[in-house]
Amino acid sequence: MAMKMASKPRAPLVPMGKKRCEDPRIDYKDLIYITKFMTPQAQIQSRRRTSFCAQCQRQLKQAIKRARHLGLLPFVG
Amino acid sequence: MNQYEGMFLLDNQVVRTDYKTAKAVVTDTLKKHGAEIVSARRWDERRLAYPMAGRQRATFMLTYFKAGPNAITGIRRDAELDERILRHLLLKVEEVPATELELSLAEGDDYAPPPPPADDAIDREEPLVGAIGEDGEVIDEDAVPEDVGVSLNDLEEV
Numbered sequence: 001m002a003m004k005m006a007s008k009p010r011a012p013l014v015p016m017g018k019k020r021c022e023d024p025r026i027d028y029k030d031l032i033y034i035t036k037f038m039t040p041q042a043q044i045q046s047r048r049r050t051s052f053c054a055q056c057q058r059q060l061k062q063a064i065k066r067a068r069h070l071g072l073l074p075f076v077g
Numbered sequence: 078m079n080q081y082e083g084m085f086l087l088d089n090q091v092v093r094t095d096y097k098t099a100k101a102v103v104t105d106t107l108k109k110h111g112a113e114i115v116s117a118r119r120w121d122e123r124r125l126a127y128p129m130a131g132r133q134r135a136t137f138m139l140t141y142f143k144a145g146p147n148a149i150t151g152i153r154r155d156a157e158l159d160e161r162i163l164r165h166l167l168l169k170v171e172e173v174p175a176t177e178l179e180l181s182l183a184e185g186d187d188y189a190p191p192p193p194p195a196d197d198a199i200d201r202e203e204p205l206v207g208a209i210g211e212d213g214e215v216i217d218e219d220a221v222p223e224d225v226g227v228s229l230n231d232l233e234e235v
Contacts, residue, residue, distance in 0.1 A: 028166075029084075029120070029139075066166060066168075068126070069164070069166060070084060070086060070137070070164060070166055071086065071125035071126050071127060071129055071135065071164065072123075072125075072126060073126055074126040074127060075126075075127070
């Protein structure tokens with residue numbers, strides 16, 4: 001008779017007590033700030049160059065894409 | 078009810094005729110679907126990074142409103158169909174920035190922004206060099222001018 005093994009509780013995806021990193025300056029309307037993280041050809045710079053954490057880099061990507069959609073930034077420089 | 082941020086790009090031709098009408102294009106669309114407008118103001122008027130619907134410039138209207146999730150589909154559809162709205166972006170936000178309410182109130186009912194520049198339409202293709210003269214006459218480059226001074230007969234003799 002097989003015994004049921006007690007399932008090991010999963011670790012939470014975001015560790016408890018660790019706050020989510022957010023840069024409030026990253027906004028699609030703040031073009032002066034977000035264009036700092038773009039190349040002269042209007043490409044998004046890599047994390048290696050921006051030195052953002054993963055969450056902030058994702059926010060930056062989203063903000064640049066929103067600005068491109070509204071015609072505030074070019075797709076190709 | 079959720080809070081949303083809406084950015085609408087308006088055709089400058091509508092803004093040039095009357096700003097109130099242009100603002101009403103956005104506010105009426107939102108009110109039609111039962112949205113409660115918290116703030117609506119002119120964010121900027123600027124040159125676009127790439128032409129949209131034959132326009133090089135547009136007026137940006139920034140709005141914050143409260144609406145049910147089902148209303149967003151209707152607002153999106155109306156914004157897509159309205160030719161005066163060049164493009165739109167709707168985002169769900171946690172809270173309205175405090176500065177937005179002040180700026181929206183400062184705009185007031187009788188606010189009249191400076192008229193947008195006239196160069197919002199795409200430049201026409203420039204005419205070929207020499208195709209049109211200064212007086213508007215069509216110049217044919219292949220035509221030989223009358224007073225050349227040397228005829229073909231003279232060239233043969235030489």
